[in-house]
Amino acid sequence: MAGFLLRRLVNYVVLALVATFLAFTLASATFDPIGVLQQRNPPPPAASIEAKKRDLHLDQPIPQRFVTWMSGVVQGDFGRTITDRPITDELGRRIGVSLRLFLLGITIGILFGVLLGVVSAIRQYKFSDYFATLFSFILLSTPVFVLGTLLKMGAQGINDSIGSNVLIFVGEETPGFQGNWFEHLGDRLQHLIVPTLTIALGQIAYYSRYQRSSMLDVLGSDFLRTAQAKGLTRRKALFKHGLRTALIPMATLFAFGFGLLVVGGTFTERIFGWFGMGDWLVTGISAQDTNITATVTLFVAVCVLFSGWLADVLYAALDPRIRVN
Amino acid sequence: MTTSEIQFDVPADPVVEGPVLQVEDLHVSFPSEAGRVQAVRGLSYHVSPGEVLGIVGESGSGKSVSSLAVMGLLPSSARITGSIKFQGRELIGRGDSELSKIRGRRISMVFQDPLSALTPVYTVGDQIAEAILVHRKGAVSKAAAAKRAVELLDLVGIPNAAERAKAFPHEFSGGMRQRAVIAMAIANDPDLIIADEPTTALDVTVQAQVLQLLETAQEVTGAGIVIITHDLGVVAGFADRLMVMYAGRAVEKGKVDEIYQQPRMPYTLGLLGSIPRLDVGEKQALVPITGQPPSLTDLPPGCPFAPRCPMVVDACHTAEPPLIEVDGSDEHHAACIRTGEIAATDAEGAEAAAEIFGAEVVEEPEIAKVPREQRDIVLGLDHVVKEYAVNKGVVFKRRVGTVHAVAGITFDIREGETLGLVGESGCGKTTTLMEILGLEKPMGGEISVLGTNVSSLDSKRRFEIRRDMSVVFQDPMASLDPRLTINDVIAEPMQVHGYSKDAINRRVPELMRLVGLRPEQLSRYPGEFSGGQRQRIGIARALALEPKLVVLDEPVSALDVSIQAGVINLLEELKSKLGLAYLFVAHDLSVVRHIADRVAVMYLGKIVEIGEVDSVFDAPRHPYTQALLSAIPIPDPVKERQRERILLTGDLPSPANPPSGCRFRTRCFLHASLPPEKQRTCIELEPPREVQAPDHEAACHFAQIRQVL
Ligand SMILES: Nc1ncnc2c1ncn2[C@@H]1O[C@H](COP(=O)(O)OP(=O)(O)OP(=O)(O)O)[C@@H](O)[C@H]1O
Numbered sequence A: 001m002a003g004f005l006l007r008r009l010v011n012y013v014v015l016a017l018v019a020t021f022l023a024f025t026l027a028s029a030t031f032d033p034i035g036v037l038q039q040r041n042p043p044p045p046a047a048s049i050e051a052k053k054r055d056l057h058l059d060q061p062i063p064q065r066f067v068t069w070m071s072g073v074v075q076g077d078f079g080r081t082i083t084d085r086p087i088t089d090e091l092g093r094r095i096g097v098s099l100r101l102f103l104l105g106i107t108i109g110i111l112f113g114v115l116l117g118v119v120s121a122i123r124q125y126k127f128s129d130y131f132a133t134l135f136s137f138i139l140l141s142t143p144v145f146v147l148g149t150l151l152k153m154g155a156q157g158i159n160d161s162i163g164s165n166v167l168i169f170v171g172e173e174t175p176g177f178q179g180n181w182f183e184h185l186g187d188r189l190q191h192l193i194v195p196t197l198t199i200a201l202g203q204i205a206y207y208s209r210y211q212r213s214s215m216l217d218v219l220g221s222d223f224l225r226t227a228q229a230k231g232l233t234r235r236k237a238l239f240k241h242g243l244r245t246a247l248i249p250m251a252t253l254f255a256f257g258f259g260l261l262v263v264g265g266t267f268t269e270r271i272f273g274w275f276g277m278g279d280w281l282v283t284g285i286s287a288q289d290t291n292i293t294a295t296v297t298l299f300v301a302v303c304v305l306f307s308g309w310l311a312d313v314l315y316a317a318l319d320p321r322i323r324v325n
Numbered sequence B: 001m002t003t004s005e006i007q008f009d010v011p012a013d014p015v016v017e018g019p020v021l022q023v024e025d026l027h028v029s030f031p032s033e034a035g036r037v038q039a040v041r042g043l044s045y046h047v048s049p050g051e052v053l054g055i056v057g058e059s060g061s062g063k064s065v066s067s068l069a070v071m072g073l074l075p076s077s078a079r080i081t082g083s084i085k086f087q088g089r090e091l092i093g094r095g096d097s098e099l100s101k102i103r104g105r106r107i108s109m110v111f112q113d114p115l116s117a118l119t120p121v122y123t124v125g126d127q128i129a130e131a132i133l134v135h136r137k138g139a140v141s142k143a144a145a146a147k148r149a150v151e152l153l154d155l156v157g158i159p160n161a162a163e164r165a166k167a168f169p170h171e172f173s174g175g176m177r178q179r180a181v182i183a184m185a186i187a188n189d190p191d192l193i194i195a196d197e198p199t200t201a202l203d204v205t206v207q208a209q210v211l212q213l214l215e216t217a218q219e220v221t222g223a224g225i226v227i228i229t230h231d232l233g234v235v236a237g238f239a240d241r242l243m244v245m246y247a248g249r250a251v252e253k254g255k256v257d258e259i260y261q262q263p264r265m266p267y268t269l270g271l272l273g274s275i276p277r278l279d280v281g282e283k284q285a286l287v288p289i290t291g292q293p294p295s296l297t298d299l300p301p302g303c304p305f306a307p308r309c310p311m312v313v314d315a316c317h318t319a320e321p322p323l324i325e326v327d328g329s330d331e332h333h334a335a336c337i338r339t340g341e342i343a344a345t346d347a348e349g350a351e352a353a354a355e356i357f358g359a360e361v362v363e364e365p366e367i368a369k370v371p372r373e374q375r376d377i378v379l380g381l382d383h384v385v386k387e388y389a390v391n392k393g394v395v396f397k398r399r400v401g402t403v404h405a406v407a408g409i410t411f412d413i414r415e416g417e418t419l420g421l422v423g424e425s426g427c428g429k430t431t432t433l434m435e436i437l438g439l440e441k442p443m444g445g446e447i448s449v450l451g452t453n454v455s456s457l458d459s460k461r462r463f464e465i466r467r468d469m470s471v472v473f474q475d476p477m478a479s480l481d482p483r484l485t486i487n488d489v490i491a492e493p494m495q496v497h498g499y500s501k502d503a504i505n506r507r508v509p510e511l512m513r514l515v516g517l518r519p520e521q522l523s524r525y526p527g528e529f530s531g532g533q534r535q536r537i538g539i540a541r542a543l544a545l546e547p548k549l550v551v552l553d554e555p556v557s558a559l560d561v562s563i564q565a566g567v568i569n570l571l572e573e574l575k576s577k578l579g580l581a582y583l584f585v586a587h588d589l590s591v592v593r594h595i596a597d598r599v600a601v602m603y604l605g606k607i608v609e610i611g612e613v614d615s616v617f618d619a620p621r622h623p624y625t626q627a628l629l630s631a632i633p634i635p636d637p638v639k640e641r642q643r644e645r646i647l648l649t650g651d652l653p654s655p656a657n658p659p660s661g662c663r664f665r666t667r668c669f670l671h672a673s674l675p676p677e678k679q680r681t682c683i684e685l686e687p688p689r690e691v692q693a694p695d696h697e698a699a700c701h702f703a704q705i706r707q708v709l
């Protein structure tokens, strides 16, 4: 089993490399940082343009540039931005900002999504099921920026009615905030609520749909009936035998769910003015900056593939039929 | 089985007078788009302590629904009225938490499909222990429950129980899972066990083991048992009383012997007459019950069996006949207005059925009069071998073993002849079929069709030869494309072989009539037909190209007995009319005895006994054949009670690693009784196939006749 998981991990590392290489190649081939530089007014002196070209290794073929960049990455050096600042300076902080948002969002999404799906399945064709179905479909078909904007408006409404700024939806903390660590925490929480909700709602809708159908499969199953025939109450049988089994197919979904989230997260970060990885990607692309683009891609790939690997582990842990071979 | 030393540490139940279960006027209905489905309509029965009640009836007759009502396990959409008294206490109207205290503790249930009856994610031991813990929280520790689970597994005959308790359900075979479910059912020493078709999904040898186990369970717990089945054979030797259900009602009730010998309701008669008998040598007339059970949404007034009843008269349509006493016995009741006339006929049981339903023995084909040696060989297999590689690894596959699925089998089929190929699941029957149908050169040995060796065929000849050979599969639903009309389904093989449009349009209706269907139905889709009708369509399609040989893979095993009889009769008629030869693969030996001229018994990829049916069935020489035959229940309570069963231990060994010498030795009772030096022969030498009697060969070093019927 451990061998299997290890092999999968190796596969994933290779995949992450390939994804990053593709992003790097695409960015290098299409971006024209020198062109951007030349259009400045007044145009920079020819010497500094030449220097820039050398810095960016534009004289080398793209695969070689990738190798150069990658050998830096292995040593913890992600290169410099086009404005000549080391990427590593910003990387840690941005990752922290993004992960805080994503991890919280996905955890809430999974927990409540599974719960909602189960309730929906058990109460199939009843009012609560219809309601949950409607709720999910609306959410799933609403673009993130619309949802984010709506939530902002809602938060504004709440703030107005309370008469104080409880829910803050700009930035991830109040700039220049003074206070002890506890007050800092409070301030960050105030900033966190609305964006997290934006992410979590979509995730809840997504997971609840799948959980509902996987639970429905289990509801009609013979083993659930056996469990009740043994003397378990329906509720107990549903949770101990039904839900436990219905969770198995969900494991694989978690990986994809996370991928979706990271992509959608870009919008969320922009809407709420969080300077995370998603925001950075947009910045990188508009500045025609290959290194930023490749770094963010690498981060996304690692996240998705790590969650894929986690899904494998989870799957193996949940399903004894996998575990044996 | 040494069972009695296991003590049930349950406080003695309060002695309750009267029946354990008393069901009165039970009605169950479900909402559906077509109106309310009246699944159970006024059912009354009782079970006394220690008594075995058999409930028999066709699919959809309400057997399961009525039992689930007793367990309180019907979906909440079901409307239940009437009374279900368990040990004098009313169960209807009690809530889930109250019922859950009785379920598994006082009443337990064994379900039909053991493969899906256990939760895949918990170990078998844990699931059995749970059955104990859920009722005795606090009184029994987890460790004690786990220990008890192992004892129970041992009791139900799982070898190496302590080890196996840690296994997950998917590591158990079907038979073992059913044992585990039974272990759960008896864990709390219940007073009533309901078994809903507990053996339907199992091989005959395993079925015999499970029935035996249920008997043991009944002895150990002293519980009353309700056993539900659609196979009258299964309950003949086991049940004390019998209830026959039709369209949600009891139509006949009584002591087992009374019902088998003096059935007094035409439906029961039909059921009895539709079963091919293993113990009847001469050709027997099988009674098909035509038509289908009525829809339960809006039953017309009158007897619900009337549309299918050969004795129907006008009076039958006026009111639904009540259950009345027959033959002056206060136990025997039947719901038919003409029971008196049935009682007046001289014939008994199945013979009376054949008489009343007007069933006749199908005539032998002309060609059968020609001695076998003078007829042409249609299909010949000579030491045919098929092996599969067992691979491991996902990316880098490496071969870790070989499954010897078919290990050198030899037989031939001559013109106008039926060879039955029988054996437990996994013995290589289907692989053999696939080898034949593939018309490719086998891995080893030779296959010849109509005198042509298939390895010498070029693709054009191979295509031509396919016309002479066709196939009918087990599952009529799965083998017909649901998007094609019946017309297209039947016409397809003719189109492939380039028949003209005219020829096809003439032939298709002809084929429909040939298999007993109306040509007007040609534009319908397979989904609109019942199982039996779909199987007929499959047969029509197989006959389209006028083949000489038809390969039938379990053609009737998915059908209800009454429908099965019709399809068997049809196959016999076609054979006689068209001079077909059949290779008939089945696990039901009674059907094989009825339809086949010769039979080949397979075990782990080899033929262990082959020969003329009557010779093999009446004087079997190979211990495996003897065990197989003895495992088949006979629908005759008197005979059945006297029969001695040879119970095979364990399951089929893995064909990837077959035992040395005689492949059957690990389960052979004869081998076990031999002195060591003779046992060595079995272990070291593979027994050759030797002639035992005219047209009768067996492969056993110590072959001897043993009558088991
Ligand atoms: N949950 C349900 N909802 C609606 N109809 C149902 C439900 N369960 C059973 N029925 C209907 O009740 C009738 C009786 O079904 P039941 O399962 O008792 O038959 P059975 O005698 O056990 O048949 P089988 O031999 O196939 O097991 C059938 O017409 C079936 O379609």
Ligand code: SF4
Binding pocket: B265, B266, B267, B303, B304, B305, B306, B307, B309, B310, B311, B312, B313, B316, B321, B335, B336, B337, B338, B339
């Ligand atoms: S009452 Fe009439 S239709 Fe019904 S079983 Fe008897 S004879 Fe047949």
Ligand code: SF4
Binding pocket: B622, B623, B624, B662, B663, B664, B665, B666, B668, B669, B670, B671, B682, B687, B699, B700, B701, B702, B703
């Ligand atoms: S050869 Fe030996 S082991 Fe095989 S069937 Fe005969 S007695 Fe049994």
Ligand SMILES: [Mg+2]
Binding pocket: B063, B064, B065, B196
């Ligand atoms: Mg049933």
